[in-house]
Amino acid sequence: MKEIRVGLGTCGVSAGGIQVFNTLKSEIDAKKLKVVLKETGCMGMCYEEVLVEVVENGTSFLYAKINPEKAKKIIDQHIIDDRPIEEWIVNNRACSEKEEFFKKQKRIVLRNCGVIDPGSIDEYITRDGYKAIQKVLKELSPEEIIDIIYQSGLRGRGGGGFLTGLKWRFARNAKGEKKYIICNADEGDPGAFMDRSVLEGDPHSVLEGMMIAGRAIGADEAYIYIRAEYPKAILRLENAIKQCAERGYLGTGIFGSDANFKIKIKEGAGAFVCGEETALIASIEGKRGIPRIRPPFPAQKGLWGMPTNINNVETYANIPWIILNGAESFSSMGTEQSKGTKVFALAGKIVRSGLAEVPMGMTINEVVFDVGGGIKDDRKFKAVQMGGPSGGCIPASMGDLKIDYDEITQTGAIMGSGGLIVLDETTCMVDLAKFFLNFTQNESCGKCTFCRIGTKRMLEILDRITMGEGKEEDLDLLESLAYKIKDSSLCGLGQTAPNPVLTTLKYFREEYEAHIRDKKCPAHICPALITYKISAEKCTGCTLCAKKCPVQAISGEVKKPHLINQNECIKCGLCYDACSFGAVEKI
């Protein structure tokens, strides 16, 4: 029997997935067709949404960019007449899109995303779901679990890159009458959506990972701290927890063993700093999410003062696979110090933006060009931004760099949670640094003076540079402030906030200098440094720009080239947006 899968992650829904799903459903009902229709999570090809996959006897036909009308045609032609619609199928094209995108990927964390119906616990079970926890309960002692995770070399995927096995051992050895497990799903980096996709596409794998962690450290209670901005993921988690409780996978005596385990969801209320573990704990306790001094680490004194183990979504999703496949099959992938795979959210000026899971040790060029399909509109690859507001920019010239925690840290960027924003020649690096600093400055909790005020001062300096009022000594001042902020901030937010500025200063210093000395923005992004000019050859004299200009700075007769009076121009760019002939140019 044919099975139709519709990708209904947030990306699919945003592209109109619900309408496609409903159309398919009503067509199937009306025509009384014998097909299975199910929703799946994101399979990673967000750039081709809405995706509809028709599977029959193991053969897959993946339709891309489907709307309700196309969906009807799929029903009529493919489902009823058995004639697949070749021109809409992505994995049938000459240079198969699907193959290209998936060829270099290795899917462990995303093993079920886009394949199973995330709302069905049975589908998870048919894909070896909940086998790992049962194996752990029956065959392994807590110490043995920790040994396996330690030997696998798995490092925390939330950004810090601390060895997960070691973290568990600390929590195991800590004394406390009660211990807690926390899953950090407060994915706050702008441009990162890995965790959301995992929670939406395969929530049970995260729950299972948490159960195993609970068994390993001796915790019977767990919290998932998730952003309220992810309503779909929350819904999927609630549903998954309910299903587990009904089957006795959560509660007392789980899977018929002597172990108890319960999981609660705590919704965050919108504060980036709550991704920091001590701030996150404060937030679960109902307080302002302000970090505190470590040590004591949460492994010793965490939630309600009790030993607590915190990992992020991707880390937990790796755990069941490692238990079932063994530490060695995990550690055989990757580099000396970074094992396994990493999920990246590819976005920005890239052809195939979406979610990709690649083995550690792959180069940046391979990710951008082989998996991501290169740069949009055939522009020039300039840099990648990794690690969000805590990370930095790695220039295209370093594209052969391997994806490895330590190698990336050496560049001044960080692996971070996996946001990978691709930048082309139309990105202004000063503007980008300002963007990130503005973000961290807003999100600073205000506890440490340098983070609170230092970032504000840095932002003011960047502001004046982009306004064309920068001074020669500003760059040194920026650097000096940056290092002071790094040294005198308590938590990761402040310690890494200057990274976007430091890395752009390191690799793109000439762009800063162009802003300061020549009063030019080479990428034509900073409004104050752009001069608008009308090309006499291209201008048809349609007068539209002159009508749009709010300060009457544009003059000219009908059907004759127009002219911008530079003294009057306020550089709002309305003429540029309005011109249909590309006659208004930025210089």
Add this chain to the structure above:
Amino acid sequence: MNEVNLPFFQKEIKKFKIDLVTQKDSHGSLIYLLQSAQDSYGYIPEKVIHYISEVVGIPAADIYGVITFYSQFRLRPLGKYVIKICEGTACHVNSGKNILKALQNELGISVGETTNDGLFSLQSVACLGCCSLAPVIMVNEETYGSLIPKKIKGIIKKYREL
């Protein structure tokens, strides 16, 4: 902290969708209570702060501190349509700023404000998480992706005419 018997409680409890008294002993429920209050009222009225303070035994000033710390909470009602403009990295490098400019022009308000007719509120959010559709805005639950400034007028018009 035994009996809660504020006059406000008598009158308004129906609006509040959760049973506060059963929640008061559960650890760290303050944020959850505030979220429920906001769900019920659309914002957090001052009297609710005092009410929650009475029930859970946390000073109103501390509750106010928590409210102002998190960006989700607001102390004023919102417009009928909440427009969230994504300020994520992908939207930023795909000229999200121009979308914001178009929205501000069209609505005549800045981020954080509500139009006089109470129809639209404009908010900026760090990232809506659908970066492949950048630049993106959300109007209530509806997402609009791959935007260009010219499309804004039509979108707003659609809601004005609803």
